[in-house]
Amino acid sequence: MNVTLNGKPLQLDQIDTIAGLVRHLGYQDKRIAVERNGDIVPKSQHASTPIADNDEIEIVVAVGGG
Incomplete structure (x- = not known):
């Protein structure tokens, strides 16, 4: 499946939820x-x-910062 992540194309295999994508990206x-x-x-x-x-x-x- 092809998505756009932060303006850039990304192909995802076996990731079907937002939670899975968040884990995949660390x-x-x-x-x-x-x-x-x-x-x-x-x-x-x-x-x-x-x-x-x-x-x-x-x-x-x-x-965060200060």
């Missing part, structure tokens, strides 16, 4: 915000939100 322990096709996906819905061919996904990682 963001499972990070503070992130996920948007799928223009809609925010709450963390509580990552495991139940499917990824489909041609989805546009944006993932933003929160960076």
